[in-house]
Amino acid sequence: MHKVDFEMVEMTLDVMKYAIGRITHPAPELGKPKKEEELKTLVGETITPDGIGGERAFQLFKEVLIKATVPIDHPRHLAFVPASPTRAAVMFDLVTSASSIHGAYWMEGAGGIFCENEAMKWLVSLTGLPKGSFGVFTSGGTAANLSAMVTARENWRKNPENVNKKGLIITSSGAHSSVKSMAKVIDCDVLLVETEEQMTAEALSDSIITLDAQQRDRLFAVVATGGTTNAGIIDDLSGIAEICGAENLWFHVDAAYGGGALASKSARPLFHGIEKADSITIDPHKWLFSPYDCGAIIYKNPELAKEAHSQEGSYLEIFKDEGAHGFNPSDYQIQLTRRVRGLPLWFSLAMHGTDKYSWAVDQGIGLANLAGQLIRKHPLVELVREPSLSCVLFRRKGWLPQDYTHWTYKNHREGFALVTPTKYRQKGVYETVARFCFINPDTTEKDISMILDSMALKDVV
Ligand SMILES: Cc1ncc(COP(=O)(O)O)c(C=O)c1O
Numbered sequence: 001m002h003k004v005d006f007e008m009v010e011m012t013l014d015v016m017k018y019a020i021g022r023i024t025h026p027a028p029e030l031g032k033p034k035k036e037e038e039l040k041t042l043v044g045e046t047i048t049p050d051g052i053g054g055e056r057a058f059q060l061f062k063e064v065l066i067k068a069t070v071p072i073d074h075p076r077h078l079a080f081v082p083a084s085p086t087r088a089a090v091m092f093d094l095v096t097s098a099s100s101i102h103g104a105y106w107m108e109g110a111g112g113i114f115c116e117n118e119a120m121k122w123l124v125s126l127t128g129l130p131k132g133s134f135g136v137f138t139s140g141g142t143a144a145n146l147s148a149m150v151t152a153r154e155n156w157r158k159n160p161e162n163v164n165k166k167g168l169i170i171t172s173s174g175a176h177s178s179v180k181s182m183a184k185v186i187d188c189d190v191l192l193v194e195t196e197e198q199m200t201a202e203a204l205s206d207s208i209i210t211l212d213a214q215q216r217d218r219l220f221a222v223v224a225t226g227g228t229t230n231a232g233i234i235d236d237l238s239g240i241a242e243i244c245g246a247e248n249l250w251f252h253v254d255a256a257y258g259g260g261a262l263a264s265k266s267a268r269p270l271f272h273g274i275e276k277a278d279s280i281t282i283d284p285h286k287w288l289f290s291p292y293d294c295g296a297i298i299y300k301n302p303e304l305a306k307e308a309h310s311q312e313g314s315y316l317e318i319f320k321d322e323g324a325h326g327f328n329p330s331d332y333q334i335q336l337t338r339r340v341r342g343l344p345l346w347f348s349l350a351m352h353g354t355d356k357y358s359w360a361v362d363q364g365i366g367l368a369n370l371a372g373q374l375i376r377k378h379p380l381v382e383l384v385r386e387p388s389l390s391c392v393l394f395r396r397k398g399w400l401p402q403d404y405t406h407w408t409y410k411n412h413r414e415g416f417a418l419v420t421p422t423k424y425r426q427k428g429v430y431e432t433v434a435r436f437c438f439i440n441p442d443t444t445e446k447d448i449s450m451i452l453d454s455m456a457l458k459d460v461v
Helices: 006-025 034-041 053-067 089-098 107-125 142-156 177-185 199-209 211-220 238-247 258-263 302-309 314-320 345-351 355-376 401-413 447-457
Strands: 134-138 168-172 188-192 219-225 249-253 279-282 295-299 380-381 391-396 419-424 427-436
Touching: 006 258, 006 279, 034 053, 089 345, 107 134, 107 258, 107 279, 107 295, 107 314, 134 142, 134 355, 142 177, 142 219, 142 249, 142 279, 142 302, 142 391, 168 177, 168 199, 177 188, 188 199, 199 314, 211 219, 219 302, 238 249, 249 380, 258 279, 258 355, 295 302, 295 391, 314 427, 345 355, 355 380, 355 391, 355 447, 401 419, 401 447
Parallel strands: 168 188, 168 219, 219 249, 249 279
Antiparallel strands: 134 295, 279 295, 380 391, 391 427, 419 427
16 A cells, blocks of 8 residues: 555546646536435445555546535635635645645644744734734634633633633624534533624623623633624624723634635724734634635734643653754644644745735625625615625525525536525524625626526526
Protein backbone atom coordinates (compact mmCIF):
# COMPACT_ATOMS: atom_id res chain seq x y z
CA MET A 1 0.00 0.00 0.00
CA HIS A 2 2.89 2.33 0.66
CA LYS A 3 4.93 1.37 -2.38
CA VAL A 4 5.50 3.71 -5.31
CA ASP A 5 4.68 1.66 -8.38
CA PHE A 6 3.21 2.10 -11.82
CA GLU A 7 -0.38 1.67 -10.62
CA MET A 8 0.11 4.32 -7.96
CA VAL A 9 1.57 6.80 -10.47
CA GLU A 10 -1.34 6.18 -12.83
CA MET A 11 -3.79 6.70 -10.02
CA THR A 12 -2.07 9.96 -9.08
CA LEU A 13 -2.49 11.21 -12.64
CA ASP A 14 -6.16 10.19 -12.67
CA VAL A 15 -6.75 11.98 -9.40
CA MET A 16 -4.98 15.10 -10.66
CA LYS A 17 -7.00 15.05 -13.86
CA TYR A 18 -10.22 14.81 -11.86
CA ALA A 19 -9.11 17.58 -9.49
CA ILE A 20 -8.18 19.91 -12.35
CA GLY A 21 -11.51 19.22 -14.06
CA ARG A 22 -13.45 19.94 -10.86
CA ILE A 23 -11.45 23.01 -9.88
CA THR A 24 -11.88 24.63 -13.29
CA HIS A 25 -15.57 23.78 -13.67
CA PRO A 26 -17.70 26.93 -13.40
CA ALA A 27 -20.93 25.15 -12.34
CA PRO A 28 -20.52 21.50 -11.40
CA GLU A 29 -23.57 19.27 -11.59
CA LEU A 30 -25.92 19.84 -8.67
CA GLY A 31 -26.15 16.31 -7.31
CA LYS A 32 -28.93 14.97 -5.14
CA PRO A 33 -29.06 12.29 -2.48
CA LYS A 34 -30.20 8.74 -3.12
CA LYS A 35 -31.33 6.26 -0.50
CA GLU A 36 -28.52 4.19 0.99
CA GLU A 37 -30.02 0.99 -0.48
CA GLU A 38 -30.01 2.55 -3.96
CA LEU A 39 -26.39 3.59 -3.63
CA LYS A 40 -25.48 0.14 -2.38
CA THR A 41 -27.21 -1.47 -5.35
CA LEU A 42 -25.36 0.85 -7.71
CA VAL A 43 -21.87 0.40 -6.28
CA GLY A 44 -22.01 -3.04 -4.68
CA GLU A 45 -19.39 -4.18 -2.16
CA THR A 46 -16.46 -1.79 -2.11
CA ILE A 47 -14.69 -2.98 1.02
CA THR A 48 -13.47 -6.50 0.45
CA PRO A 49 -10.49 -8.56 1.70
CA ASP A 50 -8.64 -8.15 -1.59
CA GLY A 51 -9.79 -4.63 -2.50
CA ILE A 52 -11.64 -3.73 -5.69
CA GLY A 53 -8.73 -1.72 -7.11
CA GLY A 54 -8.23 2.02 -7.24
CA GLU A 55 -9.48 2.37 -10.78
CA ARG A 56 -12.82 0.70 -10.03
CA ALA A 57 -13.29 2.54 -6.74
CA PHE A 58 -12.56 5.89 -8.37
CA GLN A 59 -14.87 5.08 -11.27
CA LEU A 60 -17.72 4.34 -8.83
CA PHE A 61 -17.00 7.57 -7.03
CA LYS A 62 -17.04 9.64 -10.23
CA GLU A 63 -19.98 7.94 -11.87
CA VAL A 64 -22.28 7.33 -8.92
CA LEU A 65 -21.27 8.69 -5.57
CA ILE A 66 -20.22 12.25 -6.37
CA LYS A 67 -23.55 12.65 -8.18
CA ALA A 68 -25.27 12.01 -4.87
CA THR A 69 -23.64 15.09 -3.34
CA VAL A 70 -24.33 18.79 -3.67
CA PRO A 71 -21.33 20.91 -4.69
CA ILE A 72 -21.36 23.59 -2.03
CA ASP A 73 -19.91 26.11 -4.47
CA HIS A 74 -22.63 25.82 -7.11
CA PRO A 75 -23.72 29.39 -7.94
CA ARG A 76 -27.37 28.50 -7.34
CA HIS A 77 -26.66 26.75 -4.04
CA LEU A 78 -28.00 29.45 -1.76
CA ALA A 79 -29.18 27.25 1.11
CA PHE A 80 -27.94 27.07 4.72
CA VAL A 81 -24.52 28.75 4.69
CA PRO A 82 -22.99 27.71 1.37
CA ALA A 83 -19.30 27.98 0.63
CA SER A 84 -17.16 28.96 -2.25
CA PRO A 85 -13.53 28.06 -1.70
CA THR A 86 -11.12 29.84 -4.02
CA ARG A 87 -9.49 27.63 -6.58
CA ALA A 88 -6.12 28.49 -5.07
CA ALA A 89 -7.31 27.35 -1.64
CA VAL A 90 -8.67 24.08 -3.03
CA MET A 91 -5.42 23.40 -4.87
CA PHE A 92 -3.48 24.04 -1.71
CA ASP A 93 -5.76 21.71 0.19
CA LEU A 94 -4.33 19.00 -2.05
CA VAL A 95 -0.84 20.21 -1.21
CA THR A 96 -1.72 20.26 2.49
CA SER A 97 -2.81 16.62 2.29
CA ALA A 98 0.18 15.58 0.22
CA SER A 99 2.56 17.22 2.68
CA SER A 100 1.36 15.16 5.68
CA ILE A 101 2.00 17.82 8.29
CA HIS A 102 1.08 17.33 11.94
CA GLY A 103 -0.38 20.66 12.98
CA ALA A 104 -0.51 20.22 16.73
CA TYR A 105 2.97 21.33 17.75
CA TRP A 106 5.61 23.66 16.37
CA MET A 107 8.25 20.97 16.74
CA GLU A 108 6.68 18.95 13.92
CA GLY A 109 4.63 21.50 12.02
CA ALA A 110 6.62 24.76 12.26
CA GLY A 111 6.57 25.69 8.56
CA GLY A 112 2.86 24.94 8.21
CA ILE A 113 1.94 26.57 11.51
CA PHE A 114 3.97 29.64 10.50
CA CYS A 115 1.75 29.98 7.40
CA GLU A 116 -1.42 29.48 9.45
CA ASN A 117 -0.25 32.16 11.86
CA GLU A 118 0.38 34.64 9.06
CA ALA A 119 -3.23 34.14 7.91
CA MET A 120 -4.38 34.33 11.52
CA LYS A 121 -2.65 37.71 11.98
CA TRP A 122 -4.78 39.09 9.16
CA LEU A 123 -7.93 37.60 10.67
CA VAL A 124 -7.10 39.09 14.08
CA SER A 125 -6.40 42.47 12.48
CA LEU A 126 -9.93 42.48 11.03
CA THR A 127 -11.42 42.15 14.51
CA GLY A 128 -9.65 45.18 15.97
CA LEU A 129 -8.80 43.20 19.12
CA PRO A 130 -5.87 44.65 21.09
CA LYS A 131 -2.23 43.68 20.67
CA GLY A 132 -1.47 40.22 22.04
CA SER A 133 -4.76 38.77 20.83
CA PHE A 134 -4.37 35.67 18.77
CA GLY A 135 -6.11 32.52 17.66
CA VAL A 136 -5.98 29.12 16.03
CA PHE A 137 -7.80 27.35 13.26
CA THR A 138 -10.34 24.76 14.31
CA SER A 139 -12.50 22.21 12.53
CA GLY A 140 -15.36 24.72 12.40
CA GLY A 141 -17.60 27.07 14.32
CA THR A 142 -18.88 24.42 16.69
CA ALA A 143 -15.37 23.48 17.81
CA ALA A 144 -14.44 27.17 18.03
CA ASN A 145 -17.46 28.00 20.18
CA LEU A 146 -16.75 25.00 22.41
CA SER A 147 -13.09 25.97 22.79
CA ALA A 148 -14.11 29.50 23.80
CA MET A 149 -16.75 28.30 26.25
CA VAL A 150 -14.30 25.91 27.92
CA THR A 151 -11.78 28.74 28.22
CA ALA A 152 -14.39 31.07 29.70
CA ARG A 153 -15.63 28.45 32.14
CA GLU A 154 -12.13 27.47 33.29
CA ASN A 155 -11.26 31.12 33.78
CA TRP A 156 -14.39 31.60 35.90
CA ARG A 157 -13.55 28.49 37.91
CA LYS A 158 -10.18 29.92 38.87
CA ASN A 159 -12.15 31.45 41.67
CA PRO A 160 -12.33 28.57 44.19
CA GLU A 161 -15.91 29.55 45.03
CA ASN A 162 -16.96 28.58 41.50
CA VAL A 163 -15.24 25.22 41.30
CA ASN A 164 -18.27 23.10 42.09
CA LYS A 165 -20.87 25.36 40.53
CA LYS A 166 -22.72 24.59 37.34
CA GLY A 167 -22.16 27.50 35.00
CA LEU A 168 -24.78 29.56 33.22
CA ILE A 169 -24.46 31.49 29.98
CA ILE A 170 -26.79 33.95 28.32
CA THR A 171 -27.29 34.02 24.59
CA SER A 172 -30.16 34.86 22.26
CA SER A 173 -32.74 32.60 20.68
CA GLY A 174 -31.23 33.61 17.34
CA ALA A 175 -27.81 32.21 18.34
CA HIS A 176 -26.61 29.20 16.41
CA SER A 177 -27.68 25.76 17.64
CA SER A 178 -24.04 24.89 18.29
CA VAL A 179 -23.93 27.35 21.21
CA LYS A 180 -26.76 25.52 22.94
CA SER A 181 -25.30 22.13 21.97
CA MET A 182 -21.83 22.97 23.24
CA ALA A 183 -23.34 24.22 26.50
CA LYS A 184 -24.57 20.64 26.94
CA VAL A 185 -21.07 19.35 26.31
CA ILE A 186 -19.66 21.51 29.10
CA ASP A 187 -22.76 20.85 31.21
CA CYS A 188 -23.75 24.44 31.70
CA ASP A 189 -27.20 26.01 31.59
CA VAL A 190 -28.28 28.46 28.92
CA LEU A 191 -30.66 31.35 29.33
CA LEU A 192 -32.08 32.59 26.05
CA VAL A 193 -32.92 36.21 25.40
CA GLU A 194 -36.01 35.74 23.23
CA THR A 195 -35.72 37.79 20.10
CA GLU A 196 -35.92 37.17 16.40
CA GLU A 197 -34.04 40.42 15.84
CA GLN A 198 -30.89 41.87 17.37
CA MET A 199 -30.07 41.00 20.98
CA THR A 200 -29.86 44.46 22.49
CA ALA A 201 -27.97 45.62 25.56
CA GLU A 202 -31.30 46.48 27.14
CA ALA A 203 -32.71 42.98 26.59
CA LEU A 204 -29.54 41.46 28.01
CA SER A 205 -29.67 43.69 31.06
CA ASP A 206 -33.34 42.85 31.58
CA SER A 207 -32.56 39.16 31.57
CA ILE A 208 -29.65 39.56 33.99
CA ILE A 209 -31.96 41.46 36.34
CA THR A 210 -34.45 38.57 36.35
CA LEU A 211 -31.82 36.12 37.67
CA ASP A 212 -32.04 35.13 41.30
CA ALA A 213 -28.89 35.41 43.44
CA GLN A 214 -27.90 31.80 42.88
CA GLN A 215 -28.30 32.05 39.10
CA ARG A 216 -26.39 35.33 39.00
CA ASP A 217 -23.60 33.59 40.84
CA ARG A 218 -23.45 30.92 38.17
CA LEU A 219 -23.52 33.30 35.21
CA PHE A 220 -20.07 33.48 33.64
CA ALA A 221 -20.47 34.36 29.95
CA VAL A 222 -22.58 36.01 27.29
CA VAL A 223 -22.54 34.75 23.72
CA ALA A 224 -23.52 37.36 21.16
CA THR A 225 -23.88 36.67 17.46
CA GLY A 226 -22.07 38.55 14.71
CA GLY A 227 -24.44 37.58 11.92
CA THR A 228 -27.20 35.10 12.74
CA THR A 229 -27.30 32.10 10.49
CA ASN A 230 -30.97 32.51 9.74
CA ALA A 231 -31.07 36.18 8.85
CA GLY A 232 -27.61 37.75 9.10
CA ILE A 233 -28.52 39.84 12.14
CA ILE A 234 -25.71 41.32 14.23
CA ASP A 235 -26.33 41.77 17.95
CA ASP A 236 -25.62 45.08 19.69
CA LEU A 237 -22.00 44.10 20.25
CA SER A 238 -20.94 47.43 21.69
CA GLY A 239 -23.75 47.62 24.24
CA ILE A 240 -23.32 43.96 25.20
CA ALA A 241 -19.56 44.48 25.61
CA GLU A 242 -20.24 47.27 28.05
CA ILE A 243 -22.56 45.12 30.16
CA CYS A 244 -20.11 42.22 30.14
CA GLY A 245 -17.37 44.61 31.31
CA ALA A 246 -19.53 46.02 34.10
CA GLU A 247 -20.80 42.59 35.21
CA ASN A 248 -17.44 40.84 34.88
CA LEU A 249 -18.72 38.34 32.30
CA TRP A 250 -16.81 36.68 29.50
CA PHE A 251 -17.92 38.20 26.17
CA HIS A 252 -17.87 35.74 23.28
CA VAL A 253 -18.93 36.74 19.77
CA ASP A 254 -19.99 33.95 17.45
CA ALA A 255 -19.24 35.42 14.05
CA ALA A 256 -18.78 32.02 12.41
CA TYR A 257 -20.84 33.08 9.41
CA GLY A 258 -20.80 36.89 9.57
CA GLY A 259 -17.15 37.29 10.51
CA GLY A 260 -16.09 37.28 6.86
CA ALA A 261 -17.88 40.62 6.53
CA LEU A 262 -15.24 42.19 8.78
CA ALA A 263 -13.21 42.29 5.57
CA SER A 264 -15.80 44.56 3.97
CA LYS A 265 -15.28 48.30 4.49
CA SER A 266 -19.00 48.97 4.22
CA ALA A 267 -20.07 46.21 6.65
CA ARG A 268 -17.26 46.60 9.22
CA PRO A 269 -19.00 49.39 11.22
CA LEU A 270 -21.94 47.03 11.88
CA PHE A 271 -19.60 44.99 14.09
CA HIS A 272 -18.69 47.93 16.32
CA GLY A 273 -17.87 46.52 19.76
CA ILE A 274 -16.43 43.22 18.52
CA GLU A 275 -13.00 44.59 19.39
CA LYS A 276 -13.99 44.36 23.07
CA ALA A 277 -14.71 40.62 22.92
CA ASP A 278 -12.84 38.08 25.02
CA SER A 279 -13.16 35.55 22.21
CA ILE A 280 -14.46 35.49 18.65
CA THR A 281 -15.42 32.63 16.34
CA ILE A 282 -14.92 33.19 12.61
CA ASP A 283 -15.24 30.39 10.06
CA PRO A 284 -13.03 30.83 7.00
CA HIS A 285 -14.89 27.87 5.50
CA LYS A 286 -18.03 29.99 5.42
CA TRP A 287 -17.38 33.49 4.12
CA LEU A 288 -13.62 33.56 3.69
CA PHE A 289 -13.52 31.11 0.83
CA SER A 290 -11.62 28.24 2.45
CA PRO A 291 -12.38 24.59 1.78
CA TYR A 292 -13.94 22.51 4.56
CA ASP A 293 -13.08 22.34 7.24
CA CYS A 294 -11.67 25.53 8.59
CA GLY A 295 -12.99 27.49 11.54
CA ALA A 296 -11.11 29.83 13.83
CA ILE A 297 -11.17 30.87 17.45
CA ILE A 298 -9.50 34.12 18.47
CA TYR A 299 -8.82 35.17 22.06
CA LYS A 300 -8.08 38.56 23.55
CA ASN A 301 -5.86 36.78 26.06
CA PRO A 302 -4.58 33.53 24.51
CA GLU A 303 -2.85 32.61 27.77
CA LEU A 304 -6.26 31.88 29.30
CA ALA A 305 -6.99 29.46 26.46
CA LYS A 306 -3.64 27.79 27.01
CA GLU A 307 -4.38 27.32 30.69
CA ALA A 308 -7.68 25.69 29.75
CA HIS A 309 -6.63 23.53 26.81
CA SER A 310 -2.97 22.63 27.05
CA GLN A 311 -2.70 18.85 27.35
CA GLU A 312 -0.20 17.10 29.59
CA GLY A 313 1.31 13.67 29.00
CA SER A 314 4.65 11.96 29.32
CA TYR A 315 4.98 11.55 25.59
CA LEU A 316 4.01 15.18 24.98
CA GLU A 317 6.61 16.75 27.24
CA ILE A 318 9.20 17.08 24.48
CA PHE A 319 6.88 19.42 22.58
CA LYS A 320 6.96 21.87 25.45
CA ASP A 321 10.73 21.71 25.75
CA GLU A 322 12.85 24.77 25.02
CA GLY A 323 14.37 23.07 21.98
CA ALA A 324 10.94 22.68 20.40
CA HIS A 325 10.07 26.25 21.22
CA GLY A 326 7.28 27.79 19.19
CA PHE A 327 3.55 28.21 18.94
CA ASN A 328 1.57 25.04 19.60
CA PRO A 329 -1.96 25.32 18.15
CA SER A 330 -3.17 22.39 20.21
CA ASP A 331 -2.72 24.42 23.38
CA TYR A 332 -5.54 26.79 22.44
CA GLN A 333 -8.49 24.62 21.43
CA ILE A 334 -10.05 21.23 22.05
CA GLN A 335 -8.20 19.16 19.47
CA LEU A 336 -4.75 17.56 19.79
CA THR A 337 -3.76 16.00 16.46
CA ARG A 338 -4.83 18.44 13.79
CA ARG A 339 -4.50 19.12 10.11
CA VAL A 340 -2.87 22.49 9.31
CA ARG A 341 -6.26 23.53 8.06
CA GLY A 342 -5.36 27.19 7.82
CA LEU A 343 -2.80 26.45 5.06
CA PRO A 344 -5.22 26.66 2.12
CA LEU A 345 -6.41 30.06 3.40
CA TRP A 346 -2.82 31.23 3.79
CA PHE A 347 -1.89 30.25 0.23
CA SER A 348 -4.97 31.83 -1.28
CA LEU A 349 -4.44 35.03 0.74
CA ALA A 350 -0.78 35.12 -0.24
CA MET A 351 -1.62 34.55 -3.89
CA HIS A 352 -4.52 36.96 -4.23
CA GLY A 353 -3.93 39.55 -1.52
CA THR A 354 -6.43 40.69 1.07
CA ASP A 355 -8.11 43.31 -1.19
CA LYS A 356 -9.59 40.58 -3.34
CA TYR A 357 -11.06 38.99 -0.22
CA SER A 358 -12.73 42.29 0.65
CA TRP A 359 -14.04 42.50 -2.91
CA ALA A 360 -15.43 38.95 -2.86
CA VAL A 361 -17.19 39.50 0.48
CA ASP A 362 -18.67 42.75 -0.85
CA GLN A 363 -20.01 40.78 -3.79
CA GLY A 364 -22.03 38.60 -1.39
CA ILE A 365 -23.47 41.68 0.30
CA GLY A 366 -24.16 43.22 -3.12
CA LEU A 367 -25.96 40.08 -4.29
CA ALA A 368 -28.19 40.17 -1.20
CA ASN A 369 -29.10 43.79 -1.91
CA LEU A 370 -29.69 42.99 -5.57
CA ALA A 371 -31.96 40.10 -4.58
CA GLY A 372 -33.83 42.56 -2.34
CA GLN A 373 -34.43 44.86 -5.33
CA LEU A 374 -35.53 41.99 -7.56
CA ILE A 375 -37.91 40.73 -4.89
CA ARG A 376 -39.44 44.20 -4.46
CA LYS A 377 -40.16 44.34 -8.18
CA HIS A 378 -41.41 40.77 -8.53
CA PRO A 379 -45.20 40.33 -8.41
CA LEU A 380 -45.13 36.92 -6.66
CA VAL A 381 -42.80 37.57 -3.77
CA GLU A 382 -42.13 40.09 -1.02
CA LEU A 383 -39.37 40.76 1.48
CA VAL A 384 -39.93 39.53 5.02
CA ARG A 385 -37.23 41.88 6.30
CA GLU A 386 -34.51 43.97 4.68
CA PRO A 387 -31.47 41.93 3.55
CA SER A 388 -28.83 41.73 6.24
CA LEU A 389 -25.21 40.86 5.46
CA SER A 390 -25.70 38.28 2.69
CA CYS A 391 -29.02 36.81 3.92
CA VAL A 392 -32.40 37.54 2.39
CA LEU A 393 -35.73 36.31 3.79
CA PHE A 394 -38.72 36.53 1.50
CA ARG A 395 -42.18 35.05 1.10
CA ARG A 396 -43.98 33.69 -1.91
CA LYS A 397 -47.40 35.29 -1.65
CA GLY A 398 -50.11 32.71 -1.00
CA TRP A 399 -47.82 29.78 -0.26
CA LEU A 400 -48.22 27.34 2.60
CA PRO A 401 -45.20 25.66 4.27
CA GLN A 402 -45.57 22.54 2.13
CA ASP A 403 -45.37 24.62 -1.06
CA TYR A 404 -41.89 25.80 -0.06
CA THR A 405 -40.88 22.20 0.63
CA HIS A 406 -42.15 20.96 -2.74
CA TRP A 407 -40.52 23.87 -4.55
CA THR A 408 -37.17 23.13 -2.85
CA TYR A 409 -37.33 19.46 -3.83
CA LYS A 410 -38.43 20.20 -7.38
CA ASN A 411 -35.55 22.62 -8.00
CA HIS A 412 -33.12 20.17 -6.43
CA ARG A 413 -34.53 17.17 -8.29
CA GLU A 414 -34.09 18.99 -11.57
CA GLY A 415 -30.50 19.90 -10.74
CA PHE A 416 -31.40 23.57 -11.04
CA ALA A 417 -30.87 25.09 -7.59
CA LEU A 418 -30.75 24.38 -3.89
CA VAL A 419 -32.69 27.03 -2.00
CA THR A 420 -34.33 25.93 1.24
CA PRO A 421 -37.05 27.44 3.40
CA THR A 422 -36.67 28.59 6.97
CA LYS A 423 -38.93 29.98 9.65
CA TYR A 424 -39.14 33.55 10.81
CA ARG A 425 -41.05 34.73 13.85
CA GLN A 426 -43.03 37.94 13.90
CA LYS A 427 -45.37 38.95 16.75
CA GLY A 428 -44.84 35.54 18.30
CA VAL A 429 -45.94 33.64 15.18
CA TYR A 430 -43.59 31.53 13.10
CA GLU A 431 -43.95 31.79 9.34
CA THR A 432 -42.28 29.53 6.78
CA VAL A 433 -40.41 31.70 4.31
CA ALA A 434 -37.75 31.35 1.64
CA ARG A 435 -34.14 32.24 2.34
CA PHE A 436 -31.09 33.14 0.27
CA CYS A 437 -27.57 33.15 1.67
CA PHE A 438 -25.00 34.47 -0.80
CA ILE A 439 -21.35 33.50 -0.53
CA ASN A 440 -20.27 32.65 -4.07
CA PRO A 441 -19.24 35.80 -5.94
CA ASP A 442 -20.02 34.02 -9.22
CA THR A 443 -23.76 33.92 -8.54
CA THR A 444 -25.43 36.21 -11.10
CA GLU A 445 -28.53 38.39 -11.33
CA LYS A 446 -29.87 35.86 -13.82
CA ASP A 447 -29.46 33.05 -11.27
CA ILE A 448 -31.50 35.02 -8.74
CA SER A 449 -34.19 35.95 -11.26
CA MET A 450 -34.51 32.37 -12.48
CA ILE A 451 -34.96 31.14 -8.90
CA LEU A 452 -37.62 33.76 -8.19
CA ASP A 453 -39.38 32.88 -11.44
CA SER A 454 -39.37 29.20 -10.46
CA MET A 455 -41.82 30.18 -7.72
CA ALA A 456 -44.45 30.89 -10.36
CA LEU A 457 -45.09 27.18 -10.68
CA LYS A 458 -48.40 25.94 -9.39
CA ASP A 459 -47.61 22.27 -9.95
CA VAL A 460 -44.65 22.21 -7.61
CA VAL A 461 -45.55 18.80 -6.12
C1 LIG B 1 -23.30 31.56 13.60
C2 LIG B 1 -22.82 30.15 13.50
N1 LIG B 1 -22.15 29.61 14.52
C3 LIG B 1 -21.70 28.35 14.49
C4 LIG B 1 -21.92 27.55 13.40
C5 LIG B 1 -21.39 26.14 13.40
O1 LIG B 1 -20.30 26.08 12.55
P1 LIG B 1 -19.74 24.67 11.99
O2 LIG B 1 -20.86 24.08 11.20
O3 LIG B 1 -18.57 25.06 11.19
O4 LIG B 1 -19.38 23.83 13.16
C6 LIG B 1 -22.62 28.06 12.30
C7 LIG B 1 -22.90 27.22 11.13
O5 LIG B 1 -23.63 27.57 10.24
C8 LIG B 1 -23.07 29.40 12.34
O6 LIG B 1 -23.73 29.95 11.32
